[in-house]
Amino acid sequence: MTDKGPRDDRWYLNIMAPNTKGDKFAWLDPTSIYINQRAFTDLLDDLLADLETVEFDVVAGLDAMGFVLGAALAARSNVGFLPIRKAGKLCVDTDSVSFGNYSGRTQEMEMRQPAFSPGTRVLLADQWVETGGTMDGAIRLVERQEGIVAGIVAIAIEENERTNGYRATYPCISAVVQGSKWQAESNAQSLSSFGNYRPEMAFPR
Numbered sequence: 326m327t328d329k330g331p332r333d334d335r336w337y338l339n340i341m342a343p344n345t346k347g348d349k350f351a352w353l354d355p356t357s358i359y360i361n362q363r364a365f366t367d368l369l370d371d372l373l374a375d376l377e378t379v380e381f382d383v384v385a386g387l388d389a390m391g392f393v394l395g396a397a398l399a400a401r402s403n404v405g406f407l408p409i410r411k412a413g414k415l416c417v418d419t420d421s422v423s424f425g426n427y428s429g430r431t432q433e434m435e436m437r438q439p440a441f442s443p444g445t446r447v448l449l450a451d452q453w454v455e456t457g458g459t460m461d462g463a464i465r466l467v468e469r470q471e472g473i474v475a476g477i478v479a480i481a482i483e484e485n486e487r488t489n490g491y492r493a494t495y496p497c498i499s500a501v502v503q504g505s506k507w508q509a510e511s512n513a514q515s516l517s518s519f520g521n522y523r524p525e526m527a528f529p530r
């Protein structure tokens with residue numbers, strides 16, 4: 326693996342796009358990282374390096390963008406992938422929970438039932454954890470089926486009371502490293518990199 330510099334110098338975070346559509350939407354769009362092969366590969370390498378000590382049998386990805394990161398991590402880790410879906414999509418038996426997220430709206434998410442045998446170690450993957458409300462729903466779904474939450478992985482986990490509780494309870498892995506300027510700026514929901522952002526930075530070549 327090539328040397329990527331200091332632990333908190335995650336260059337690919339610089340190509341995440343600012344929100345241009347107002348407060349009904351998330352405050353940033355990290356998906357520009359996925360467009361660029363070098364950025365996506367480096368992101369996965371960084372997350373997988375920190376996941377080396379975490380044992381899991383399956384990766385569960387949260388609808389929708391958690392599917393991208395979760396499926397890529399599952400494939401690179403040689404385990405299966407379990408989609409946790411927004412309600413009303415799965416045509417098999419499901420368990421469902423209500424959750425609230427950054428938007429303030431209450432939504433439902435579902436997981437197939439049964440999805441795994443009791444004691445299965447499930448790594449939960451999402452693109453970004455803001456309030457932690459979406460992740461809370463996923464944790465409940467996994468634990469209800471007697472799965473073990475092996476850890477939580479995301480590009481960033483913003484720091485607040487709920488996510489501090491996750492860090493105290495589960496291994497939490499994120500490309501945004503706690504204590505870094507990226508963490509402080511993510512908590513403040515304003516990245517200094519936005520000032521230099523150009524869509525071309527993420528273009529595939």
Ligand SMILES: O=P(O)(O)OC[C@H]1O[C@H](OP(=O)(O)OP(=O)(O)O)[C@H](O)[C@@H]1O
Nearest residue numbers: 389390426427452454455456457458459
């Ligand atoms: O921590 P929270 O406040 O719950 O917010 C985090 C969630 O919000 C984003 O997804 P979103 O619901 O916007 O859906 P998407 O994945 O379809 O873009 C993100 O990918 C998480 O799933």
